Amino acid sequence: MPHSRRAEGGRATQRYILTRLGHVVVVVFLSLTAVFFILRMTGNPAALFVPMNVSKTSLSQFAHEFGFDRPLWQQYLTFLWQALHGNFGQSLAYRASAMGLVLGHLPATAALAVLSLALSLAISVPLGVWAAMRPDGWLDNLVSLLVIALQSMPIFWLGLLLILVFAVDLRLVPPSGREGFSSYILPVVTLSTYTMAAFLRLTRASMAEALGQDYIRTARAKGATPARVLVVHALRNSLIPLVTVVGLNLATLLGGAVVTETIFSWPGLGRLLLNALLNRDFTIVQAGVFFISAVYSVTNLAVDILYAAIDPRIHYT
Amino acid sequence: MLAPAQPSLPQAAPAPPGALVHLWRHLVRRPVALVALVVLLAAVFAAVFAPAVAPYGPTAVDFLNILKPPLTPHHLLGTDDLGRDELSRIIYGARVSLLVGGVGAASAVGIGLLLGSVSGYFGGWLDTVIMRVVDVQLSFPFILLVLTVNAVLGFGVKNIIISLVVSGWAMFARLTRGEVLRVKHLDYVTAAVASGASPAHIIVRHVIPNVLAPVLVLGTLQVSQFMIAEATVSYLGFGVQPPTPAWGNMLAEGENYFYTAWWLMVFPGVSLLVVSLAINFFGDWLRRLALPG
Numbered sequence: 001m002p003h004s005r006r007a008e009g010g011r012a013t014q015r016y017i018l019t020r021l022g023h024v025v026v027v028v029f030l031s032l033t034a035v036f037f038i039l040r041m042t043g044n045p046a047a048l049f050v051p052m053n054v055s056k057t058s059l060s061q062f063a064h065e066f067g068f069d070r071p072l073w074q075q076y077l078t079f080l081w082q083a084l085h086g087n088f089g090q091s092l093a094y095r096a097s098a099m100g101l102v103l104g105h106l107p108a109t110a111a112l113a114v115l116s117l118a119l120s121l122a123i124s125v126p127l128g129v130w131a132a133m134r135p136d137g138w139l140d141n142l143v144s145l146l147v148i149a150l151q152s153m154p155i156f157w158l159g160l161l162l163i164l165v166f167a168v169d170l171r172l173v174p175p176s177g178r179e180g181f182s183s184y185i186l187p188v189v190t191l192s193t194y195t196m197a198a199f200l201r202l203t204r205a206s207m208a209e210a211l212g213q214d215y216i217r218t219a220r221a222k223g224a225t226p227a228r229v230l231v232v233h234a235l236r237n238s239l240i241p242l243v244t245v246v247g248l249n250l251a252t253l254l255g256g257a258v259v260t261e262t263i264f265s266w267p268g269l270g271r272l273l274l275n276a277l278l279n280r281d282f283t284i285v286q287a288g289v290f291f292i293s294a295v296y297s298v299t300n301l302a303v304d305i306l307y308a309a310i311d312p313r314i315h316y317t
Numbered sequence: 318m319l320a321p322a323q324p325s326l327p328q329a330a331p332a333p334p335g336a337l338v339h340l341w342r343h344l345v346r347r348p349v350a351l352v353a354l355v356v357l358l359a360a361v362f363a364a365v366f367a368p369a370v371a372p373y374g375p376t377a378v379d380f381l382n383i384l385k386p387p388l389t390p391h392h393l394l395g396t397d398d399l400g401r402d403e404l405s406r407i408i409y410g411a412r413v414s415l416l417v418g419g420v421g422a423a424s425a426v427g428i429g430l431l432l433g434s435v436s437g438y439f440g441g442w443l444d445t446v447i448m449r450v451v452d453v454q455l456s457f458p459f460i461l462l463v464l465t466v467n468a469v470l471g472f473g474v475k476n477i478i479i480s481l482v483v484s485g486w487a488m489f490a491r492l493t494r495g496e497v498l499r500v501k502h503l504d505y506v507t508a509a510v511a512s513g514a515s516p517a518h519i520i521v522r523h524v525i526p527n528v529l530a531p532v533l534v535l536g537t538l539q540v541s542q543f544m545i546a547e548a549t550v551s552y553l554g555f556g557v558q559p560p561t562p563a564w565g566n567m568l569a570e571g572e573n574y575f576y577t578a579w580w581l582m583v584f585p586g587v588s589l590l591v592v593s594l595a596i597n598f599f600g601d602w603l604r605r606l607a608l609p610g
Binding site: 023026027030031034035038039041148149151152153154155156157160161163164168251252254255256258259262273274277278280285289292293296297300 | 452455555575597598
């Protein structure tokens with residue numbers, strides 16, 4: 001590529017990234033606004049935020065302490081202003097910084113999510129590629145069945161069955177908690193099934209498409225070995241859409257983490273958020289929503305930038 | 318998003334005698350889809366006629382027959398900790414599952430179709446607003462959104478349906494919008510505009526019917542996704558609360574007897590899996606039929 005074109009491309013890239021960062025800010029702002037008003041939709045937030053068995057006086061004291069007695073628009077502006085400074089208020093149950101709690105529970109979830117993603121990809125990519133090599137062969141049909149089975153599976157129940165068989169009956173692994181390597185096995189397997197159907201379907205489809213392209217025929221005609229054609233020519237190109245789908249499946253993965261962590265008593269972000277919802281500890285929910293929508297938006301921005309780096313055909317516009 | 322159909326699939330007969338006969342011919346050529354349809358109809362039948370089909374009431378307590386294993390006389394699938402008949406509870410649980418899945422998916426499809434076609438057809442600021450809301454929703458884990466909305470609305474069958482619709486319409490809006498953009502400049506729409514038809518008339522009579530196929534296929538698959546989501550949130554203590562039998566809260570109650578009564582953990586899940594499989598196999602057949610290539 002000539003030097004001047006690259007510089008021009010660099011400016012376009014900068015402009016593109018700035019526009020997309022603007023979108024990220026808008027999406028995160030709208031998420032925060034939505035969650036703020038949704039959580040205050042039903043009546044008195046003070047009553048919503050505290051347990052039922054609290055007396056009237058301590059309720060109004062509580063309302064005053066957290067500012068629920070002020071007009072809604074004031075509360076909203078205060079909320080936004082504090083959020084802008086990274087302050088999401090105190091957790092009502094823990095009496096600790098809500099964002100601090102969210103970040104403190106992050107490592108357990110990140111470990112679970114990364115391992116599950118790795119497992120899911122390690123199974124679905126080879127299987128999808130293999131299925132695509134012989135369209136409508138026995139393996140391709142088996143993979144189609146597997147995709148439907150995975151889509152139909154209530155995964156929380158699959159997790160319960162895994163506990164029933166491998167922890168309760170066979171006593172091979174602990175049924176819950178996060179202590180040592182063996183405690184990772186069941187949660188990682190469970191969470192990996194959330195994304196497996198999507199990855200399988202996509203790898204198979206994009207690999208089948210790549211194998212039908214002219215450049216594959218050219219490579220074969222040139223006398224490249226089948227393995228080289230498969231890996232260098234077809235796989236590299238068919239993995240590009242997979243990168244996007246992995247980014248988009250981050251939401252699925254985090255949703256799966258809420259369920260998986262609760263089933264396995266995993267001390268992560270998902271279980272923290274679920275318990276916060278059950279206990280009406282909504283400052284944690286607000287902090288969690290901010291965190292999730294920011295991570296999702298930034299990851300997908302990064303994915304789109306990465307996309308162009310892998311595929312030279314893509315230019316920013 | 319959806320895998321392309323297999324090339325060797327049966328194609329439409331050249332001159333079908335009638336739409337139903339045509340569908341039937343397609344169906345018998347794929348026995349899996351036929352079995353799926355039969356299972357689905359059986360589940361719907363059992364759910365609708367639950368009082369006649371179920372041997373006991375769903376909350377009929379029998380303290381003399383507590384935690385009986387499957388194949389006990391008079392209790393095919395055993396009983397739970399209150400001596401309630403598991404089979405009867407599963408049959409009544411099908412009511413909740415199918416109602417939530419069916420009504421929920423139909424409403425999400427309806428709202429998605431409407432907002433998606435308005436967004437795609439008119440464009441401009443309306444399009445920007447609707448699509449920005451869709452972006453925000455889709456950037457958030459579906460199940461967490463359902464839980465949040467459900468925590469605010471309160472529990473119960475009606476509120477879980479609303480929670481699912483509020484959380485699930487966005488993907489149908491996005492899909493519809495994409496399809497509308499595809500057909501918007503086709504000749505028949507241009508002709509309708511030129512002949513002075515109102516936008517509402519064009520959207521309802523010309524645009525929606527031509528973008529319906531992929532939306533309905535996805536909607537069919539969404540029935541099972543909503544059923545699974547309801548069971549998940551009910552298992553987590555939200556959604557449908559005991560004593561109303563739903564497969565999710567039955568699993569939550571059964572979990573207390575993890576070590577002693579495995580059947581309480583197995584049968585509600587198997588029921589959910591079987592009905593979901595039936596819906597997905599049927600939906601897969603529908604997809605190959607409606608969206609060839």
